[in-house]
Amino acid sequence: MVLRFKFKKYGPIVYLGHLDVMRYFQKAIRRSGIDAAYTEGFSPHLKLSFAQPLSVGVETDGDYYDLEVNTLPDMSTIVKLFQDNCVEGFDIVSVTLLDDGTDNAMSSVKAADYELTFDTPYDKASLDDFFSQDSFVHEYYKKEVLKSKDIMPFIYNHEYIDDKRIVVRVDCSSMNNLKVSTLTGAMEKYGIEQKVVYYKRLDLFTEKDGSYVSLGELGQVYD
């Protein structure tokens, strides 16, 4: 049986890197006392997988990890049980009992929504022009190696929230993950004058029957 945990990360703990977030949840799961499944051998590990690493300094409203359990815990209290074991800045939003055969979070994640906040009100016309391009080849450095990537195929959707905020849906699969820093770099190079001063992840999605479904909506949801 696999449980999927949806969590928020905000406040001072956004400065934890992905490995530290994993280590944190490993301990929190062990403290909760639920009957989790472990690997065999001299140093048993939890059977735990995370959907997609989040960059240091970034807040999220919807990230996920999958945990295999031997026996099903009391699902009516599980959100509270885990919330009580959390520090300030991590919130457990919901827990889902996945249907058998559901792909794990890491391999099923296809897209992510990010909310971008500009320093001053954006110019809608220039953003429309940017997003309507068929192709925009962006050059950027990844670990000091120059990369070149046409980013447009990996931007799926954009939505205007208010005069400073937009939501962008981008590819978040393990193969083609488009980092927000790459996207904002490309927007800047294209000539968008307003700077993105802050962004956060809103949710992660998989593809089901041709449409995007939140990772938190597969299986039976408890919140």
Place this chain on the structure above:
Amino acid sequence: MRKLALSHDIMMQVDKSARYIGGEFNSVMKDKNNIDIRFCMCFPDVYEIGMSHLGIQILYSMFNSFEDTWCERVYSPWPDLDKIMREKNIPLFSLESQDNVKDFDFLGITLQYEMCYTNILQILELSQIPIFSKDRNEDYPIVIGGGPCSYNPEPIADFFDIFYIGEGETRYRELLDLYKECKKSGYNRADFLYQASKIPGIYVPSLIEVIYNDDFTIKEFKPVKEGVPVKVRKEVETDLDDSYYPTKPVIPFIKATQDRITLEIMRGCPRGCRFCQAGQLYRPIRTKDVNKLKEIAEQMIDNSGYEELNLSSLSSSDYPDLKELITYLIDLCEQKKVNISLPSLRVDSFSLDVMSKVQDIKKSSLTFAPEAGSQRMRNIINKGLTEEQILEGCKLAFLGGWNKVKLYFMLGLPFETDEDVVAIAELCNEVAKVYYETIPKEERKQRVSITASTSFFIPKPFTPFQWAPQFKLEDFREKAKLTKESIISQLNQRSIKYNWHDTDVSVLEGVFARGDRRLSKVIYDAYKAGAIFDAWNDYFDYNIWLKAFADNDIDMGFYTTRVRELDEVFPWDIIDIGVTKEYLKREWIKASKGEITRNCMVGCNGCGANIYGSGKFCITSNK
């Protein structure tokens, strides 16, 4: 929601910014309007090192159990953040409240090794607290030092208001009450310090004047004010079963150096190795009740979520109920999916059996610390380990499937000759020989691997070797060279690997270990010239130190290589650790004759530490 002291921009610029956020699981938040005393506890090194330290966890939990006190933590900012804080004039802040350290009532600094001294000055300076205690007025926190290096606090005496001598569990409440009392009636810093000096275990260095002889040895200690004691006796927690233990340890987010549960099973050591400072400082020996330990272990596993548990003591093999404890812990840990990391145990069938249960024999190695190569030398240092025992232990281990052995030695021990150094290589060769004699050729899957490591011996205060001259830098290098050459000339040399570390830092450590108050100025000058993180190879710069000593016209040899007379007054004689100087002197003389002293669980050797009346073993063996 807590607000960080550093801006998002700065947090994104510095390496491992999670070092500075606090808010870890089990860290303590209190409403500062409802408390009287704010205590900031500091380990003057980087977060990952500091968070590995058990002592702070104990005191943190003790202080926070006081309703009127909020204890927080601070560690040394790494040089990248240090630079930004200086440029932008950002004062150093505590992790929990993120408030400025300078606004606390107390700043407690633990002194775990000599090479952290410049980091103390960094902490003070970044906190915007005057570095010298004489320059602090009523607006600044009381700066307290404690921990192993406070047993000779003299080199850093000018930077501290108070040294707490001994185990923190006993007298802090009294000190805090005095502080509260003084605060009620027009707080005067000098008056508080004067009254504090009368509390047992509290040493106020500014109230003691050191009078020197012409040759800079010490003539006497003189109280500046009437009633200030000239002998400060170490404080000892007499009942470990009834003392604070952090069953809810603060769990760091980022990986600390010791990222596991530490279960303290015993304080003190009955062995009396003559080079070992901890073995004398933590006397008398005190054990924890095995049932209490079982209870604590389970609580800590449940409260922390840690995946590993580690036993802590100076000599776990001497813990009387070790078998019962380990057998229980193996069961508990299997059930809770926790790994046990075993302490170094005397190698016998029990410990090998235990080891094979909890670790992969193919990957793990067996560790011995003979400390010296020849039996003559092992007698001098009173290391009760014979060649026969080492070889027998290795034989058992080889038969059990192990083929990796690590051997630890010291070079530069008192009375050491070239033959003693060569004996290190010979002992390694013998271990390899035992392997080839024990394991038939067809069963040898890999070559036996023996790793010999040497470190340089540094005489420490309150040991029988406090009278010993330290070897010179050139001698150390010669000895390492000789060790290497002798290993290469052994028959089984291809199975032996030799490691040693460089020496500059050993000289400086030796200077501070047995240093006096004149060194405060040298440390200050070196710090101002850029010395910091001296315990880190990448940052240690010996030339800065050479210049600071030269500028102050102080010869390092005075502290290290000089021959000390038996009746010399030492800078640390202001402190009384219970073990008498007479006993240490006897031990020093016995060492010179190569005579050994028995384990004090077998019989009392009259060291003096039984004045505390607390050591369970100390007491029973005296009856």
